[in-house]
Amino acid sequence: MASLPAESRWSIKSLSDDDAGSALAFLRRDPLINVYLISRLLEERFASATQMVEVRYHRDVILVASLATNIVLAADPAAAPETTDAAAxxxxxRILTRMLSVRAIISPAHLVDSLxxxxxxxxxxxxxxRMNQPIYAIRGRLDFPDLKEVRYSTVRDLxxxxxxxxxxxxxxxxIDPLERDASGYRERIRELVDKKRSLIRTHGGxxxxxxEYSAVTPEAVQLMGVWTDPQYxxxxxxxxxxxxxxxxxARKGKSVTLxxxxxxxxxxxxYESLGFKRIGVNRALIW
Structure with missing residues (x-):
């Protein structure tokens, strides 16, 4: 790996509870792109449980990342490309010196490339x-109906x-998750149901x-797993x-991203016919 430019000016630290406020302020510069990381910080009781770090150049935060097995990055949109590259x-x-495997890297495309x-x-x-995954958002569609035929899942639906x-x-x-780890996958779906983050439309039983909701913040909800049965x-x-x-x-005052x-x-x-607008592009590497 190439040596870092002016290494003494750079620092990396795991987020503590004292750091959570400044990290949230940084992430909220782009609250729709960074919805997942904001959600992680807000939901965990202790910031250390998020396995998140911040990278600073001098005293300025340049990049915040979740370094769990699924790696997610957020950079300062105003930072120069060479600065973001050095932060990567x-x-x-840090990734190469820890004792934890990588299962996925999913972030804005330029950050995935740099890392x-x-x-x-x-x-x-x-x-x-997945080289290009367009990110879409929709806001304030109060003209759309509230839940009627769609409902939140219950444990009886599992x-x-x-x-x-x-x-x-x-x-x-x-990749079939039921072949890889059927019991673990079922438990993850149960957790989404318990948190009221799974919605279904049924027909004929x-x-x-x-x-599902993969992330929830005061500003937005990120959807995942949008799917229709091929027969329907x-x-x-x-x-x-x-x-x-x-x-x-929309009635809860939240934008929707995916x-x-x-x-x-x-x-x-x-998505585009419904009024979703493209706001960025992700890249995904999955192991």
Whole structure:
């Protein structure tokens, strides 16, 4: 790895409770792009539990990152590219010296590129690469209905919800989570249900469309796992799901964000027809 420029000017530290306020202020410069990291900081009782770090140049925060097995980065949008690039070097050094595997890197594309060029010779190649995942947002759609046909999932739905979530993951990522860790995956879905972060549209006693909240902040909700059963596509169930979910969240004063694979043209066409606007692009490396 190349040496860092003017190393003594750089610092990296794990976030403590005393740092949480300044980290949130930094992330809220771009509250829709950084919705996941903001959510992590707000939900954990102690900042140390988030496994988040901040990188500073002199006294200025340049980058905040979650360094759990899934790595997520946020940079100062006003920072010069060479400054952000140097901050990625600091993060890469921390990743390579810790005793924790990497399962995914999902962040704005330029940050993933900057980090990966410093890691690729030291880590195995990712199993799945998603080069371009447009990020979309929609705000204030009070003209959309509140929840009517769509409802929050309950534990009674788990036996049909878990296979639906697994089917979506297999279709989108190419990895079947039920083959990798069926009990662990079911428990993660149960946790979403318990937190009221799973919504479903049923028809004829089966789940025909669903989505989950991957992050919730006072400003926004990030959706994940938006999916329609292939047997029920092009019948309006996915559109109705999103209209009701976005209308429901608009009434709570929240914007809605999501990101999608760029090759999923039908999904992109649906989002744009509903009024979602592109606000950025992610890149994903998955092991």
């Amino acid at each position: 070097s600091v993060i890469a050094e 990966w060029k410093r890691l690729h010779s030291r880590l195995d190649a990712p199993t799945v690469v 036996d049909v919800l878990v296979p639906a979530c697994g089917a979506m993951h297999s279709e989108e990522v190419g 089966r789940i025909v469309a669903k989505c 596509r092009r019948r309006g169930f996915g559109r109705d799901l999103l209209r009701e979910v976005c209308g429901h969240l 990101f999608v694979n760029d090759f999923n043209r039908p999904a992109i066409a649906l």
